[in-house]
Every structure is written in C-alpha cells, then in structure tokens.
Amino acid sequence: MNNPPPAAKSADVFNGALIGTQHSEGASIAIYESVLEAVLAYSEIDLSCERGGFLLGRVFEETPARVLVRHFLPAAETQSNAAALTFTHDTWAALHKQIAQRFPHERVIGWQHTHPRLGVFLSAHDRFIHRNFFEHPWQIALVVDPVQCELGFFHWRQDEIENCGFICVPGQPA
Secondary structure, eight states: OOOOOOOBOOOGGGTTOOSSOOOOTTOOEEEEHHHHHHHHHHHTSOSSSOOEEEEEEEEEOOSSOEEEEEEEEEOOSOEEETTEEEOOHHHHHHHHHHHHHHOTTOEEEEEEEEOTTTOSOOOHHHHHHHHHHSOSTTOEEEEEETTTTEEEEEEEETTEEEEEOOEEESSOOO
C-alpha cells in the first residue's frame, strides 16, 4: 500500500509494563486510548447503518506478529445499510491520499466497522473483506456495536480469523 519505515523493535507496550490496561493473555493488539475513543465516537454518529474506517499504525516483526494502532481514519465514499458496509474504489483512493498527506510513515494495519444492534462478530461478508483486502497475518479487524456498547478485535491465527484480546495504551501517540 505504502512504503512505511522499517518495523519498530519490540515495544514496552507488549512486555507487561502497562498497569490498569484491558488485555487478555497472548494479546497481539495494542491501541492508544485516544484512538479507541475516536473510533467509539465515530461509531455512535449514525446508528441506522454500518460505518467503517481504517486502523493505522506499526507492526512489530515478532512471532506472533504484534501491532500498535496509532491512528484511525473514517472511511470515505462507502456504501452501507443496516447490515452491510462496502468499501468502494473511491474509498480506497481517499485512503491512499490521506495516508500520503497525513500519515506517510504508518501502515494500514486493519479496519473497523460497526454492527448497530447486532453484536460483535464477523459476518460472511466481513470475512470476505478481511480475507481479500486485509490478508497479511498482522492485519486486524475491529467490530463495534455502539448500541449494545460492545467491541471486539479479530486477528489472523493459523489462516483463520479469530476474536482476540487487546491492550489499551493510556494517552495518545507521540
């Protein structure tokens, strides 16, 4: 997609140094609190249809791969209804333009979308999107149900997409 700088070395984010964070054993995803707040605020704007966006950040080249979500970009030019979201060619063009202008040193590490009143899961259509557009083993998905106040991250594990834990990093990226 773009040419990010070389991957960062192992970060303190993943070594258990964080106190008072939400995570599960083996979590491979860390997200800044300010970014998560932005995602949640965006998710509540329109509860009549699915909304989505892109998660930008850094990949730590470890096995298993670990990612740090540093920014959120709402998706432009999408097509959506109460139970589906489609990224159009214009969505991808707008994403690449935003990355080049605002975040040239970040990678698209995943995507986010809402399921108002439906819960947290990946539908067959969501899995199609993830398998075809977010196929790298370090790419993730975040599903938010803003009505039921639920969210969940999904990542690749042995060629399957599974729900997983995350670490919430206090503050905002430097």
